[in-house]
Amino acid sequence: xxxxxxxxxxxxxxxxxxxxxxxxxxxxxxxxxxxxxxxxxxxxxxxxxxxxxxxxxxxxxxxxxxxxxxxxxxxxxxxxxxxxxxxxxxxxxxxxxxxxxxxxxxxxxxxxxxxxxxxxxxxxxxxxxxxxxxxxxxxxxxxxxxxxxxxxxxxxxxxxxxxxxxxxxxxxxxxxxxxxxxxxxxxxxxxxxxx
Amino acid sequence: xxxxxxxxxxxxxxxxxxxxxxxxxxxxxxxxxxxxxxxxxxxxxxxxxxxxxxxxxxxxxxxxxxxxxxxxxxxxxxxxxxxxx
Numbered sequence: 001x002x003x004x005x006x007x008x009x010x011x012x013x014x015x016x017x018x019x020x021x022x023x024x025x026x027x028x029x030x031x032x033x034x035x036x037x038x039x040x041x042x043x044x045x046x047x048x049x050x051x052x053x054x055x056x057x058x059x060x061x062x063x064x065x066x067x068x069x070x071x072x073x074x075x076x077x078x079x080x081x082x083x084x085x086x087x088x089x090x091x092x093x094x095x096x097x098x099x100x101x102x103x104x105x106x107x108x109x110x111x112x113x114x115x116x117x118x119x120x121x122x123x124x125x126x127x128x129x130x131x132x133x134x135x136x137x138x139x140x141x142x143x144x145x146x147x148x149x150x151x152x153x154x155x156x157x158x159x160x161x162x163x164x165x166x167x168x169x170x171x172x173x174x175x176x177x178x179x180x181x182x183x184x185x186x187x188x189x190x191x192x193x194x195x
Numbered sequence: 196x197x198x199x200x201x202x203x204x205x206x207x208x209x210x211x212x213x214x215x216x217x218x219x220x221x222x223x224x225x226x227x228x229x230x231x232x233x234x235x236x237x238x239x240x241x242x243x244x245x246x247x248x249x250x251x252x253x254x255x256x257x258x259x260x261x262x263x264x265x266x267x268x269x270x271x272x273x274x275x276x277x278x279x280x
Contacts, residue, residue, distance in 0.1 A: 002221035016232055017225055024239075133206075177213065184209040188202060 007076075009090040015077035022074035028176050029066040035179070036063065045123050058116050062175075065109025069172065072102060100156055107153040113175040114145035121182055134185035138178050145169045216242065 005011070005018055036059040039045060040052070047055060076097065083093045098106075121138035124130045148169035151159060159166055168174075220239060225232040 002217065002224040003226040006226070014225070014232070020232070020236060137210075180213065181210060184206065188206050188209065190202065 005076075007094050009080070009084065011077055012081055012084070015081075018077055019074060022070045025070045025172055026067070026074075028173075029063065029070060032066065032176070032179060033063045044127075045120075046127060055116070055119070058112055062109065062113045062116055065105060065112065066172070069106055069109060098157070103152065103157050107149045107170075110149040110170060110175070111146060111153075114142040114149065114178075117175050117178045117182070118142040121178070121185075124182065124186065130182065130185035130189055134182060137181055141169070141174065141178055145174055 005021065011018060036056075040056050040059070043052070045052075045055070079097050080090065080093050083096070084090050118135075118139050121130065121135040121142075125132060125135045144166075148166040151163060151166055152170055220235075220242065223230055223235050223238050225235045
């Protein structure tokens with residue numbers, strides 16, 4: 001949408017904008033789920049038990065958190081409308097809607113997502129399916145994402161002054177850009193003689 | 196050597212591709228006065244379909260020259276879509 005969501009009462013004039021934003025993220029989450037399912041079915045990561053099952057469970061948790069988070073935010077305009085219809089102040093809605101019970105699973109989900117995306121890039125490098133730039137780039141951004149999610153979890157989204165930039169690494173699209181770069185690394189790796 | 200340089204340039208281009216395309220699409224954002232939501236959805240759909248089609252044709256034509264089974268790359272690659280949300 002090339003702009004952050006407008007969480008004010010103005011959103012109710014165009015709820016379709018936020019709906020579309022989260023429909024796109026849903027599609028990305030489905031692609032992620034599809035990708036993970038193919039890899040585990042084909043055992044592309046060449047894992048043995050119990051690591052294979054541990055990673056599969058982490059992928060499922062990451063996927064489940066995405067679906068839950070995107071559903072929650074997809075329904076934001078409807079929640080805001082109900083809130084204002086009850087005569088409450090629209091400015092107070094965001095704190096009520098994205099409360100600590102949403103922040104905890106959201107940040108935990110982000111920790112899992114960044115961890116598995118980093119693991120994925122490292123594993124693919126070990127298997128010589130991507131070049132070194134892929135895990136380096138993924139781990140640099142992924143670590144920032146992990147720091148961001150941890151600080152958000154600890155401070156309950158009240159980032160200390162000067163650390164607001166960490167919000168940038170908390171937006172839902174960041175794990176997807178890391179996956180995109182992994183896709184670029186996979187598709188641009190030259191064929192090795194033994195493959 | 197020339198192949199190696201070309202491949203490196205392609206990687207650089209693809210790394211920045213979402214941001215370059217995002218800047219172009221941003222002109223049509225419905226948050227800007229006068230732009231419609233329908234046009235934005237249409238443009239985003241066309242861009243995504245075009246990328247998907249190009250990817251499909253490349254894999255169909257050059258599938259054998261990939262180092263890795265191509266099943267993993269495209270879904271991961273297409274997650275670029277989410278960056279324009």
